[in-house]
Amino acid sequence: MVAASTPPSLSVTLRVWRQAGPKTLGQFKDYAAKDLNPNMSFLEMLDVVNDGLTIKGEEPIAFAHDCREGICGTCSLTINGKPHGPGRAIATCQTYLRSFRDGDIIVVEPFRAAAFPLVKDLVVDRTSFDQIMQAGGFITARAGSAPEANGLPIAKGVADLAMDAAQCIGCGACVAACKNASAMLFVSAKVGHLGLLPQGQAERDRRVLAMVHTMDEAGFGSCTNQYECSAACPKTISHDFIARLNRDYLGATLRRAFQPEAATTDGGGA
Amino acid sequence: MNLVGSFFGSSIGRKIIMALTGVILIGFVVVHLVGNLQIFQHPDQINGYAQFLHQLGPLLWVARIGLIAAALLHIWAATVLTLENKRARGGDYAFKHTIQATFASRAMRWTGVVVLAFLIYHLAHFTFGVVQTETFKDTPPLNHYLMQNDYRVAGFTVVKAGADVANVHSMVILGFQHKAVAVFYIVAVGLLSLHLLHGFNSLFQSLGLRNAKWSGLLHKAALALCVVYFLGNLAIPGAVLTGKLRPQTAKVAAPAQR
Ligand code: HEM
Ligand code: FES
Numbered sequence: 001m002v003a004a005s006t007p008p009s010l011s012v013t014l015r016v017w018r019q020a021g022p023k024t025l026g027q028f029k030d031y032a033a034k035d036l037n038p039n040m041s042f043l044e045m046l047d048v049v050n051d052g053l054t055i056k057g058e059e060p061i062a063f064a065h066d067c068r069e070g071i072c073g074t075c076s077l078t079i080n081g082k083p084h085g086p087g088r089a090i091a092t093c094q095t096y097l098r099s100f101r102d103g104d105i106i107v108v109e110p111f112r113a114a115a116f117p118l119v120k121d122l123v124v125d126r127t128s129f130d131q132i133m134q135a136g137g138f139i140t141a142r143a144g145s146a147p148e149a150n151g152l153p154i155a156k157g158v159a160d161l162a163m164d165a166a167q168c169i170g171c172g173a174c175v176a177a178c179k180n181a182s183a184m185l186f187v188s189a190k191v192g193h194l195g196l197l198p199q200g201q202a203e204r205d206r207r208v209l210a211m212v213h214t215m216d217e218a219g220f221g222s223c224t225n226q227y228e229c230s231a232a233c234p235k236t237i238s239h240d241f242i243a244r245l246n247r248d249y250l251g252a253t254l255r256r257a258f259q260p261e262a263a264t265t266d267g268g269g270a
Numbered sequence: 271m272n273l274v275g276s277f278f279g280s281s282i283g284r285k286i287i288m289a290l291t292g293v294i295l296i297g298f299v300v301v302h303l304v305g306n307l308q309i310f311q312h313p314d315q316i317n318g319y320a321q322f323l324h325q326l327g328p329l330l331w332v333a334r335i336g337l338i339a340a341a342l343l344h345i346w347a348a349t350v351l352t353l354e355n356k357r358a359r360g361g362d363y364a365f366k367h368t369i370q371a372t373f374a375s376r377a378m379r380w381t382g383v384v385v386l387a388f389l390i391y392h393l394a395h396f397t398f399g400v401v402q403t404e405t406f407k408d409t410p411p412l413n414h415y416l417m418q419n420d421y422r423v424a425g426f427t428v429v430k431a432g433a434d435v436a437n438v439h440s441m442v443i444l445g446f447q448h449k450a451v452a453v454f455y456i457v458a459v460g461l462l463s464l465h466l467l468h469g470f471n472s473l474f475q476s477l478g479l480r481n482a483k484w485s486g487l488l489h490k491a492a493l494a495l496c497v498v499y500f501l502g503n504l505a506i507p508g509a510v511l512t513g514k515l516r517p518q519t520a521k522v523a524a525p526a527q528r
Contacts, residue, residue: 081367
């Protein structure tokens with residue numbers, strides 16, 4: 001048997017959120033996208049639509065994208081109310097038109113969260129994630145050359161779990177899917193990743209307190225344990241990390257409150 | 271931030287407050303139900319039990335103040351977090367989609383509000399006698415009931431036979447003979463059970479005591495708790511509505527000789 005070389009093409013109507021800038025009012029506009037190859041990615045379809053708009057002298061749809069292979073987390077947009085579209089464990093750039101049917105009306109909206117202010121059309125500003133990372137999503141250590149691989153023993157199970165958390169690409173789908181626009185899944189992945197590994201221990205308490213504080217300051221919501229985040233996550237980060245974050249936060253809060261204070265900060269003696 | 275600030279001023283801290291006060295409230299409603307089910311025994315039981323609680327005096331007030339504080343903190347955290355969560359979304363999605371959040375979890379806010387309204391009516395009804403006053407336990411003839419046997423708690427006699435106590439048994443049954451009231455109770459405890467279904471699951475997550483290894487078991491336990499809790503609560507107004515529970519007027523005795 002020989003597979004059909006050209007699958008039947010499909011045509012859809014895109015109902016896209018258009019907004020010239022953060023201060024202007026936005027609205028939906030319909031675009032007919034005709035005779036598309038079902039093996040096109042969602043972003044490639046937007047490219048085709050934008051080509052048409054450019055030729056007609058209209059403003060193309062602004063959307064964010066970079067790697068187009070599911071590793072950078074830039075392609076943040078919402079398709080029919082779900083971040084990254086109907087698939088599971090994939091980003092928008094890995095969503096193909098074969099997930100839709102001929103004649104579908106597809107609603108395309110930006111991620112909606114007060115902490116992700118809109119820049120233009122489908123593009124939002126996710127600087128708040130960077131601020132959370134700057135508050136503690138790192139290890140303050142001499143960054144010399146790579147150490148001997150087995151110099152620091154880490155149990156296999158722990159390493160695997162840390163790697164699960166480290167898969168987070170910071171795309172913001174968790175915030176977009178959450179009923180409360182909460183960033184808990186993102187923060188829990190970052191805190192969990194470093195908190196599981198030996199290198200992360202020295203700053204573990206400071207990290208969780210600072211990152212949660214920055215998250216709150218940025219105007220994200222709180223977790224109501226509905227797990228829309230992990231269901232929308234293109235990397236299927238588990239909400240078990242959120243439980244771990246809560247536990248870490250509680251522990252760090254209590255430890256900090258009852259820790260004696262050092263008399264001096266200059267290494268002992270007055 | 272100091273300790274108080276970390277709990278009251280942060281999102282996770284407030285969730286921990288909701289979880290801990292939730293534990294207290296769940297503990298209360300379960301114990302309360304177990305106490306109430308004594309209505310299916312001899313009137314001595316529930317009347318002796320109510321008398322015993324009132325005899326606790328200052329201890330009863332400690333428990334009441336603790337419960338009021340827990341309820342107020344729970345409602346405060348729920349309100350503050352809900353307002354913040356609304357603000358965090360900014361503009362709403364035009365296309366609203368839910369991937370897998372449960373109905374119980376999405377209904378928390380209004381099930382909570384209905385339970386609060388119910389609680390207010392309930393206290394006005396059975397604790398303060400502000401509504402349905404004619405069948406309140408302090409209104410004659412319900413203010414007198416002669417204990418026929420000793421009422422014991424953990425083997426100790428706490429209310430003696432012959433004691434003159436309030437007739438809570440008749441108060442509850444007469445109260446539920448108003449169909450609308452009985453139905454309101456049933457609907458309210460149904461919504462409370464739904465509130466508890468998500469609440470019981472959720473509090474473990476908020477306290478960091480849940481993971482995929484046992485979340486399935488936890489959910490089954492939550493479901494079992496809520497179904498049993500609902501059926502237990504349904505039984506009392508249900509039995510009055512169906513005529514299975516009747517006030518034992520014959521035993522509403524004359525004032526005790528002193
Ligand atoms: C069918 C269900 C229920 C029945 C028959 C019932 C019955 C009663 C009775 C008879 C009292 C007064 C006891 C006395 O002072 O003599 C009482 C008090 C109370 N009930 Fe209920 N109750 C029910 C459900 C609930 C529920 C679901 C809640 C909580 C949400 C609740 C919360 C309270 C509170 C807070 C008090 C006051 C306790 C106090 O006086 O310190 N009850 N209940
Ligand atoms: S464009 Fe990089 S993840 Fe989609």
